[in-house]
Amino acid sequence: MRGFIAVVEREIYERRLLGVVALFLGLAAIVLPLVPGLRPGGVSVEDLRSGMAVGFALLLGALLAVFLGSSILAGELVERRLGFYFARPLSGRVIWAGKIAAALTLILGAGALILAPAALTGGGLSLSGMWGTWFWNLSGVALIPLAVAGLLFLLLAAHAASVVVRARSPWVILDIVALGLVVLLIDGSFRRLIDQGIYPTQSVWDGSRILSETGVTAWLFWALLPTVFLALAIAGAAQVIHGRTDARRGHRILSATLWGILLAAAILSAAFASWVLAAGPRDLRNADRLVAAPAGTWIALSGPALHRPGYHPSFLYDFGSGRWTPARFGHIATFYDDVEPAVRFSADGRRAVWLDYEGLPRVDPVIHLYRMDLDRPGARPVRTTTTFDAMPGSLALSPDGRLLAFYHWSYKDRSGRVIVQETVSERLLASIRYESVSSRPRLVFTPAGRLRLYEASMIRRPGFPAEIRESPDGISEIDLSSPSPRVEPTGRMPSARGSGWSLDVVHDRALLRGKAGLLLCDGRTGALLARVGEPYSYGYFLTDGRIAVLDRALNGARALRLLTEDGRSELRRWDFGGARGLVPAGQPSPGRLRVVVSATGSPGGGWDLRELDLESGASRSLGRRSLIYPTHGRDGQPTSSLAGADGILWYDPVSLQERVLLKG
């Protein structure tokens, strides 16, 4: 310890003139702003003083860091002095530590001396303002550790670089190669993670976000940062302790240590990135978006990955065979300000299409259309040549998967189009100009081979700004077999003044839910067929065309009614008393319907899974489940899967088995 202090004192004393230089600069910083003509307009004396002081401090600090780093331990001159030290009872550790400590003290001390006059004269030191904005919106307080870290890095790096250069060894080629490898691997790791969206979507250079981000990218950053410092420090120390006065040997030791550590860190980074991105569907904590194929065992899901904060992957997953493929589908807006995954399955479950964007969603994203044939064992996603400059407003796949339709408003053309093409060959069948009021018309292929559009119109009320209805009311069709297809209106749906609708494509009917009650309408003309439920009741189309209606009485009682296909007659009724939550949960077979019932209706709580026999009216309990997202399905389809605390429950219609797909 005494030796350490002796070395530090000696090294500082030898360079004591620096103090004079620093003080001189500090005084210059407070005097110069007073010189008339040197002050840029609009800047106060205090600001200019602190600006100059900080500038001088950083500049001198950086110069000192580089100069001291390269001379204090590696300089040729110093090699002789190192001989003096090494002939004394001073261990290499003490010599290295003493010199580095002395260098740091000199750098920081000089900085403090430069800043002191400005800090003491009136206005104090405002570190934010001019300097803060330059450095990524950081406040003055955060700037200090950043500056210190930066200067320390310069010091250590200058030492290492100087050792390498002064050794004049041909092996410096290896140093360059190693540096290149390290940079490549680490940059590649970050790029891979950022490309998969594990980063705030703002500018990468937003410094305050770097500091507060807590995802795996931040982990990597905060793990690598001290590693680099440590590697430089350890390598420098090893060079002094084991290389002693031998320049060549010192270089070898420094390089071996430095690149040993950094290459290991770089390889680990790459491995870490690979591990993060190797997450499969089984590694999801839960699925917050899930779309099931109408038939078959494929689902599209996305959710937060376990143990990988910030990573929200999405997949196409065949829970029957366990096959999966990453599918980074985006989201399409729907009515009612909701979004749904931009994935479409064919009715037979044999084909899927989805929309993916390249890299980070930036100002000009490039969105690709992917397709995949799900029934072939070796099937892989295929990137089609269809691209978009913005998310299409609507996407539809025909039931047999042969045709694809989308509505797209192009920035380039500044117009909207409805486009129909063949899925596999991408041959264009129709491209119709159409300006959608809502920008997200619902496109549906009818069994008759036409393309249906459901559109929401504008509400114009005097004295109020125009706004778009939340629910669709206009229905149009496109005849694809016509030589010049056009959008032809076919009808209008009544407004249920409400907040939900569902579609039965097979029987061409729609259910509208709202203040006016649950309305059954014709899918093509929109004509009202029957009022099948009270205001805000939920309605479901069952597989055989019959309708299930979920009533909610004012006193909280819930009942499930089974109606005929035309909605006019009630066939059966089940009462559930005061259950707060009741969600249909799939039809294992046409004659049966499952529901989950909960006394409290809260997610995560206990839900009772019941099976209703539609013919006999019997209701039996299948046990309790703990569920997270019991939601009413889209398009009136009862949810056939439920994300639960213990995974996703799937009802296999063939074996009638209930299967847990993912373990939470």
Place this chain on the structure above:
Amino acid sequence: MNPIALEGLTVRYGARLALDQVSLAVPEGAVYALLGRNGAGKSSLVRCLLGEQKPTSGRALLLGRDVWSERAAILSEVGVVPEEPDAPPSMTARRLSRFCSRLYPRWDAAGIEARLKRFGVSPDTPFGKLSKGQKGQVMLSLALAGTPRLLVLDDPTLGLDAVARKAVFEELIGELADRGTTVFLTTHDLAGAERIADRVAVLSQGRVVLEEEMETLKQRFRRISFPNSRKEAVARLETLAPVAVASRGWEVEAVVSRYDEERLVREDEPEVSALTLEEIFIAVTGAAGETGP
């Protein structure tokens, strides 16, 4: 325990072998001189000895411990005077003393003052401004002030004039008389070495070609000359291990390394004379190192 022990010390720089399996031991209290021509490997040996360089194989033990791994601990009892005075040029002798006093367990500051006075060196002059001789004297004073058990001097009189050289030797001898410190020195000053050293080793092309007590060395080397008429007598000197034979106009002379009075044949008219250390050194290294550095 020998203050210095080198065991199979080998130093290799790429293809060049600077030291080849050098083994030697310096006993307690000895004054040990290591001689060698330039390029014989002395510098590498001293660097290994002081733990500045790691030998390719073998090891150097100082005061019984491996000096490469325990250098800092060992050096608190060793005084080192390097070949090139390397104290920081801006430091005065007084400051140097103060700096060193914190590194050694026993520091004789008064002794330094007295020595510097004897040498005529001002303690307040920056080191860089001293003459070469004065620098060497300061380094010697610093080495002695730590009251070391062992002194290692690397060519302490190199480049010094006669007066400065004498001053160094006197200081050294005073130290020896007072405290019996073990001394290891490398030197080109053979005249000085032969008076002060009691053991000598000669390093030639990385190998120890000679290592013994000064006394026995001088006892067994002789120059024997014969008149030209008797030059075939040289052949009869085989048993005396001649190392060099030279012809000088009027006589032939041979330097023998195993002189035995009894073996001389008086009819050959031999003339025997003793050799100085310098002459022995030249004979030994001249013969072994024809090619030189």
Place this chain on the structure above:
Amino acid sequence: MAPLLRIDSRDARPIWRQIEEGVQHLVARGALPAGAVVPSVRDLARDLQVNPATVSKAYQRLTDAGVLTVRRGEGTFVAAAPPPPEARREDRLHDEAARYASVAITLGATREEALSTFETAWRSLTDGAAEGEAG
């Protein structure tokens, strides 16, 4: 003492022997009278620029032989030499003479040559003593 005692590197004798015999000669010549102080080991070593151990060995032998005495705290002095017993002196002379004769014979000297060489050596020593007495 310095000009009186010189170390010759060309001398075949070891340094300690040169010192020992040198002192003996000085004492024999009377240049160092009985009771005179001789330089300390340290001082003589510095003067001659030789290892103090060497001087110490010579002094030790001289002390053992009774030529010098050490008085604690005061220094080393030439001993007041007691006359050696007759017998020892005779033996000593005889041994030395025998050695000289043997060396001379080995070197092939004739008797006359050996004797004349002896004469010369004797004369030089006694002449030196005479100088010493005078100076």
